Amino acid sequence: MTARRVARVLIDSPLPQLDRLFDYAVPEPLAADVRPGVRIRVPLRSAGRMVDGYVVELGEPDATDRPLSEVDAVVSTIPLLTPGLYALARRAADRAAGSATDILRLAIPKRMVRAEKAWLAGDGPAVPIVSEDNREWTETLLRAYPALVECLDDRGRGALDARPEPARLSDGGTTGSWAVLLAAVAVRTLAAGRSAILVVPDHRDQAQLEAALAGRAPADAILRNDARQTSPARYSAYLRMLAPVPCIVIGNRSTVYAPVHAPGLIAIWDDGDPLLAEPLSPGVHARDAALIRQELDECAVVFAGHTRTTDVERLVSLGWVRDVSAARRASPRVVLSATKEGESRGARVPSAAFAAAREALRTGPVLVQVARPGYAPVLVCADCRTPARCAACGGPLHAARRGAVPECGWCGRPATSWVCPRCESVRVRMASSGSERTADELGRAFPETRIILADGDHPVLTVDDRPALVVATRGAEPVAEGGYRTVILLDGDRMLLAEDLRIGESCLRWWSNAAALAAPGAPVHLVGVTGAVARALATWTQPAYARAELADRAPLRMPPTVRVAALEGSAAAVDAALGALRETVPALENEAILGPVPTDAGARALVRFEYALGARVTESLRSSIVADALRVRKNPKTRAPGTAAGARHTLRVRVDVPDLDL
DSSP states (O other): OEEEEEEEEOOSOGGGGGEEEEEEEEEEEGGTTOOTEEHHHHEEETTTTEEEEEEEEEEEEOOOOOOOOOOEEESSSSSSOOHHHHHHHHHHHHHTTOOOHHHHHHOOOOOOOOHHHHHHHSSSOOOOOOOOHHHHHHHHHHTTTTHHHHHHHHTEEEEEESSSSSSEEEOEEEEEEHHHHHHHHHHHHHHOOOOEEOOSSSSSHHHHHHHHHHSSHHHHHHEESSSSSOOOHHHHHHHHSSSSSSOOEEEEEGGGGGSSSSSSEEEOOOOGGGGGSSOSOOOOOOHHHHHHHHHHHHHHEHHHHHHHHOHOOOHTTTTSHHHHHSSSSOOOOEEEEOTTSOTTTTTTSSSHHHHHHHHTTTTEEEHHHHSSEEEEEBBBETTOBBOOOOOTOOOOOOETTTTTOOOOEEEOOOOOTOOOOOOOOOOOEESOHHHHHHHHHHHHHHOOOEEEEEEESSSOEEEEESSSEEOOOOOOOOETOBBBEEEEOOOOOHHTTTTTTTHHHHHHHHHHHHHTTTTTTTTEEEEEEOSHHHHHHHHHHHHHHHHHHHHHHHHTTTTTEEEEEEEEOHHHHHHHHHHHHHHHHHTSSSGEEEEEEEEEEEEEEEEOOOOOHHHHHHHHHHHHHHHHHHHHHHHHSOOOOOOOOOOOOEEEEEESSOOOOO
């Protein structure tokens, strides 16, 4: 009997029971094209249809008579799945009790035939060459960060506290100092013949990095990887990453999986931003994926920010990540503003902050940060202060402008005949001011002053250095040329009232990022906030605040001092998974499992476990997911109502949830 060539294939399917390698026979006509990494089409006998998959490896020739299906076709002859990317996807999925195919679906873009043909017809990219002037620029800039240089040379892990000030570019523009620093380490890595991956939360940060990199490295060696690209452009960039020459890749959270040649650096900016947490299954945070990749590729990984998350600070305290702060510390001039004697306690802008804004407007722009967009995000009963809710769906009512009819924030219905269910009043009042109302009020307080509104509906990336009042929601603050002459942080007390375990961390991050936009020496007024978060901002000791938070959470077994997994599904599926977990991991303490509690979809439970038990816990949960999927497949009637036929399993697991929210 003639030996058959065998391809071990990872099938692209959402079904958890198919997340393993399958053996397929390689027919002789396709033998030359079936190579590790190529995308192929194979029959799936259990479903009676053809599916896509990736060749992970070629097995030993098989001379047995065991029945093997044959590879049907080769979709693309380009090896899109590199061995390193598969190893990373497998490790990240196992850590999160998920499927490797879900990770690869985020990392590998959809195939574009024209872009692929153009790439195959080209000559391939040239080896990028960094000029001597740019090499000298990087070395000069990095002299202020000797610990960072040591971390890069050792290919270690570092937590970097970026300088909180704007920086001038060679073309006269302004960007954050953090962007210039990350651009310098990326160019240094490229000059050494290795690739750099820069991961940022959104397009605002990406634009700053691109501006900082302009002219510092060959343009064809700087690649984008984000959702705003067209599909052909993203696929072309992915093919360029596969080329055996180094590059610099800038993009959002999925960029951490970029299959670049000889990775030398992964830098993540502002890892506390929720945009870096992957919402799709299996929900691996970019920070965790970067740490896994650092071990696999032996490259440097740097977590940079104006604040320090408790997740990174825990690793610093363990010695797993080193502190790579600048040799000389810099901090903005933060003023804790409060109402003075004789002022109304309800004054939104105290006299000190008001006077600072008036003085600063003589020379340049002033930033005013607010909590929410819109005109009046929250309305309450004018008599009893009961929150005004929509009679149709129960959503919150808000006003689009002064004197407008209230509208529901959920269904959009106008509340023309609203009546308070508590006191039967028909009058409403504004309980909070959004960005539009704040801009309206400040426009009256500062007549003949230019007002710029920056929020989700009014995106603004940069402003010039002319006097202006810039009213921005948190995270939407534009960069001002030369920096803001004054920064006023409003609504801090309301931000801290949110029911969120990490609200202190989040507020400190929002305020610190806004304070870093101030010109050197310009005052930053934090209005109406006291306590540990305010002191951390005023003294610019964010790592100390993170350490204090960890100390407070440890006795309560709150994340990130422990890992937390959330289980959702039918009551029977959740109970079965918890029972299997207790048997498989007897080291779990009695109080480790919270719940299950009933929900609309069945039941939900939380599991708290130590990091040392992570592999065993996730393996048990993964086995329960597969077992439940197989059970539902055999008996489709047990599928949860509303569940799609292509995703029959009812048990869902999310590992490393950031909050204990039952």
